Amino acid sequence: MLIQIKNVSAGYVKKYLVLKNINCNIKLGEFIGIIGKNGVGKSTFLKLICCLIKPFSGTVLFRKRDIFTLSKDDLSRIISFLPQQNSSDTFNNNFSVLEFIMLGRFPYYNKKILKIPSNIDFKIVKKITSMLFITDLLHRKMNTLSGGEKQKVLIAQVLVQETKVLIFDEPTSNLDIGNQINILLLLKKINKDLNKTIIVSIHDLNIASEFCNKLILLNNKTIYRYGVPRDIINYNNISSVFNIKNIIIKINHISNKPYIIIYKHNI
Amino acid sequence: MNIKKTRLLLIVLGMLLIMLLVLLIALSIGTSNISIFDVLNFFYGNANDNTILIVKYIRLPRVITSCITGAGLAVSGCILQAMLQNNLADPFTLGISGGAAFGATIALILKLSTVIFVPICSFLGALFSAIIVYLISFRFQRIEFDNNIMILSGIVVNYVFTSIVMLILILTKTNNFQSAYMWLMGSFSIFEDTIIYIASIIIIVGIIILSMSGNIINIITLGSDKAKTLGLDFNKKIKFFFIISSLITSSTVAISGVIGFVGLIIPHIVRKIISSNNLILIPMSAFIGSIFLLICDSLSRMFVVISLPIGIITNIIGGLFFIYLLVEEY
Numbered sequence: 001m002l003i004q005i006k007n008v009s010a011g012y013v014k015k016y017l018v019l020k021n022i023n024c025n026i027k028l029g030e031f032i033g034i035i036g037k038n039g040v041g042k043s044t045f046l047k048l049i050c051c052l053i054k055p056f057s058g059t060v061l062f063r064k065r066d067i068f069t070l071s072k073d074d075l076s077r078i079i080s081f082l083p084q085q086n087s088s089d090t091f092n093n094n095f096s097v098l099e100f101i102m103l104g105r106f107p108y109y110n111k112k113i114l115k116i117p118s119n120i121d122f123k124i125v126k127k128i129t130s131m132l133f134i135t136d137l138l139h140r141k142m143n144t145l146s147g148g149e150k151q152k153v154l155i156a157q158v159l160v161q162e163t164k165v166l167i168f169d170e171p172t173s174n175l176d177i178g179n180q181i182n183i184l185l186l187l188k189k190i191n192k193d194l195n196k197t198i199i200v201s202i203h204d205l206n207i208a209s210e211f212c213n214k215l216i217l218l219n220n221k222t223i224y225r226y227g228v229p230r231d232i233i234n235y236n237n238i239s240s241v242f243n244i245k246n247i248i249i250k251i252n253h254i255s256n257k258p259y260i261i262i263y264k265h266n267i
Numbered sequence: 268m269n270i271k272k273t274r275l276l277l278i279v280l281g282m283l284l285i286m287l288l289v290l291l292i293a294l295s296i297g298t299s300n301i302s303i304f305d306v307l308n309f310f311y312g313n314a315n316d317n318t319i320l321i322v323k324y325i326r327l328p329r330v331i332t333s334c335i336t337g338a339g340l341a342v343s344g345c346i347l348q349a350m351l352q353n354n355l356a357d358p359f360t361l362g363i364s365g366g367a368a369f370g371a372t373i374a375l376i377l378k379l380s381t382v383i384f385v386p387i388c389s390f391l392g393a394l395f396s397a398i399i400v401y402l403i404s405f406r407f408q409r410i411e412f413d414n415n416i417m418i419l420s421g422i423v424v425n426y427v428f429t430s431i432v433m434l435i436l437i438l439t440k441t442n443n444f445q446s447a448y449m450w451l452m453g454s455f456s457i458f459e460d461t462i463i464y465i466a467s468i469i470i471i472v473g474i475i476i477l478s479m480s481g482n483i484i485n486i487i488t489l490g491s492d493k494a495k496t497l498g499l500d501f502n503k504k505i506k507f508f509f510i511i512s513s514l515i516t517s518s519t520v521a522i523s524g525v526i527g528f529v530g531l532i533i534p535h536i537v538r539k540i541i542s543s544n545n546l547i548l549i550p551m552s553a554f555i556g557s558i559f560l561l562i563c564d565s566l567s568r569m570f571v572v573i574s575l576p577i578g579i580i581t582n583i584i585g586g587l588f589f590i591y592l593l594v595e596e597y
Contacts, residue, residue, distance in 0.1 A: 050495075050496050072495075072500060073498050081492065082493075083492040092489075094541075094542050094543035095544055099542075099544050103497070106482065106486050110498060110499075114272065115479075116275075142543075
């Protein structure tokens, strides 16, 4: 068991819990999607695993060790995170893509006096960018990138951190369908080829169902269902959690995963 | 452009040379006719008495002050913009100008020696306001560092201090205030060597520390969540940079009053023209800030018999140049 979440209650203010009594286990090499309504605590769940918020009760274990007993250095080499909105662009739009991706290597040059990357860091950035087919972007400026390209660069920045667990908070929001699929294919490839454990929060249920090994459906401050897409994406779960009636669930016979069709009543 | 050590060193050395050149030219500008060769002769030790008098006792302190101030303000502005994630942040966003005015006014009311105590009191006043802002944004904070709370507390503290100064102005009818206000508008005319030395040391040490933390500041601009997962002790670093930038700004206030605009505009110009990478941005801002203020100060001495507050010239030149940068798309 890679990550174990035991009886965790968490939130931002003690009076108002966002997550209540959460239990879940995540294995090495899994690709997990977190789904649920807006404001149900998807981001909080992810931040909990990243150690960004301290649970009010319960523990989060990484390989049987409480993650809050790990040093910041160790943690930065175990878990990497791509937050939902990225910070104000004005401060990094005149970065070259190479420099920007290099910031992901920070845990490895943090200890040096001038904190300047070494040749090893450059080699790893080259390796990762060629794997993501974005080598030609390396010398462009950040402000010349399109939304899809920028997302790939951000993913590369996470990958060069070389951690076992990668966490993405809505990596596909604001992207067109082509880019959404490309980004998830990319994550899938990382998951398989590099054997990384990936946890993403995602709004598009069809994409979540198609790409994730397991889904966590959050509702009412707790984990409502946790399992393979076939067990999660069904009429009962989806209609009750998202409060919708006009959907049909079908099985995609190519991948054997369920998908959702929306329809509108003709009045 | 990948930043490597040798490249960084070359850039810094090159800029240092340019800055020294501008400094030499600045020394030769003024109402009395002294050529650049006279200035060079002065440094070789064979100049006439008149030149020595003017260069050593009048121009050199002034030129060094403007050089140091420009560098300090630009770097401080850089760091605050990155820390607060706000384009409009400048060294005085965090209430330092109000605190400085308060300190200076106190010094004048107590009729302390202007040359020594106005700078010292304004330095202390500036630090005092910085401490208040620090306490509001870190001590009484709910859970996390919040840049908006910090900005707001800075602005509020500034208003409170400015109002207190106004109140004192109305209640006591001293005529010293004209000079206090001219000085707070930014001027290089009050000089006491020891104060300049001490302030310069603080500013230079601060700039060196910040220049060496370029990559940490880069990480800070990625936002607190990302920075923390990259292993950075975010809150501790923010506090550290806050203290350093407050010390730098307070020191510049002590030697040259409140000079607006340099700290706001120079980081933007460097970011636009050269790079957003703080590893380069911070040292470059220091050099370009100092060159900019040197040029402005030289202009103010070149054209007018009575020297203008430097703030007026920095605003006009910097503002026009920045408008040009905004209009010119690339």
